[in-house]
Amino acid sequence: MKVVSIFNQKGGVGKTTTNINLCSYLAMQGYKILTIDIDPQGNTTSGLGFDKTTIQESMYDVITTDQKLQDIIIKSEIIDNFFIAPSTLELAGAEVEIIDIKNRESILKDKIKEVENEYDYIFIDCPPSLGLLTINALCASDSVLIPIQAEFYALEGVGQLINTIHLVNKSLNKNLAVEGVVLTMYSNRTKLSNEVYNEVNKYFGEKIYKTTIPRNIRLAEAPSFGLPILLYDEKCKGAECYRELAEEFLMRQKR
Numbered sequence: 306m307k308v309v310s311i312f313n314q315k316g317g318v319g320k321t322t323t324n325i326n327l328c329s330y331l332a333m334q335g336y337k338i339l340t341i342d343i344d345p346q347g348n349t350t351s352g353l354g355f356d357k358t359t360i361q362e363s364m365y366d367v368i369t370t371d372q373k374l375q376d377i378i379i380k381s382e383i384i385d386n387f388f389i390a391p392s393t394l395e396l397a398g399a400e401v402e403i404i405d406i407k408n409r410e411s412i413l414k415d416k417i418k419e420v421e422n423e424y425d426y427i428f429i430d431c432p433p434s435l436g437l438l439t440i441n442a443l444c445a446s447d448s449v450l451i452p453i454q455a456e457f458y459a460l461e462g463v464g465q466l467i468n469t470i471h472l473v474n475k476s477l478n479k480n481l482a483v484e485g486v487v488l489t490m491y492s493n494r495t496k497l498s499n500e501v502y503n504e505v506n507k508y509f510g511e512k513i514y515k516t517t518i519p520r521n522i523r524l525a526e527a528p529s530f531g532l533p534i535l536l537y538d539e540k541c542k543g544a545e546c547y548r549e550l551a552e553e554f555l556m557r558q559k560r
């Protein structure tokens with residue numbers, strides 16, 4: 306069992322898209338997958354077809370009360386082996402509510418311990434911030450998978466991101482590793498994408514996945530139908546690339 310956080314405090318870089326699609330390909334391959342939506346935006350929750358307004362118990366209850374993680378997990382009805390711990394907007398209030406709790410950074414870690422033997426991989430979709438919810442995710446994880454958008458401002462915040470990983474390494478979770486870096490909305494042909502690649506390479510080198518994710522409109526459309534790309538349009542370029550990323554992810558586990 307391995308816990309992986311999809312982490313980048315920068316917004317809109319493809320965390321949720323990567324989470325949904327990587328998880329669904331791994332589940333399709335027969336791995337038992339749990340994804341934990343720790344983002345109050347709940348984009349993983351809605352992107353997998355769940356109506357946030359009808360969810361009764363969510364990660365908010367798990368983080369702020371003694372609610373057990375296993376009691377809020379719902380099974381995907383569209384993909385086998387795929388389970389989700391949903392989030393709703395309520396979760397936005399959680400950071401303030403837990404501020405005075407003694408083990409406020411390790412609440413999620415303790416909750417995951419109760420279910421970890423049930424799954425092959427647990428993926429956590431982080432919010433675009435460095436607040437307590439993200440720290441809980443990093444504290445509970447074996448590794449971070451970092452999506453970086455190939456755009457002019459891509460490197461802005463990467464220093465801070467690395468710094469955060471080092472800080473967590475030092476104080477809360479010395480085992481936290483970098484799982485990999487995936488370049489998203491990437492175009493092989495543009496000078497900008499190549500420049501971003503070279504810059505990211507200086508920071509992460511071999512950790513960068515060979516598979517890059519192109520800008521693909523089908524990837525952006527799929528969540529509005531509550532579907533992962535493999536059910537929305539399995540033949541499109543975006544689907545092909547996320548399938549490859551899942552394979553590359555699995556290859557690395559064997560090393």
Ligand SMILES: Nc1ncnc2c1ncn2[C@@H]1O[C@H](COP(=O)(O)OP(=O)(O)OP(=O)(O)O)[C@@H](O)[C@H]1O
Binds near residue numbers: 320323
């Ligand atoms: N490869 C892609 N091609 C086209 N659109 C994409 C791609 N990846 C993501 N998007 C779109 O870009 C937007 C941001 O993506 P996403 O929600 O995955 O990012 P995020 O990092 O999770 O954002 P946030 O920080 O708000 O949680 C979404 O509208 C998504 O559909």
Ligand SMILES: [Mg+2]
Binds near residue numbers: 322344348
């Ligand atoms: Mg997101």
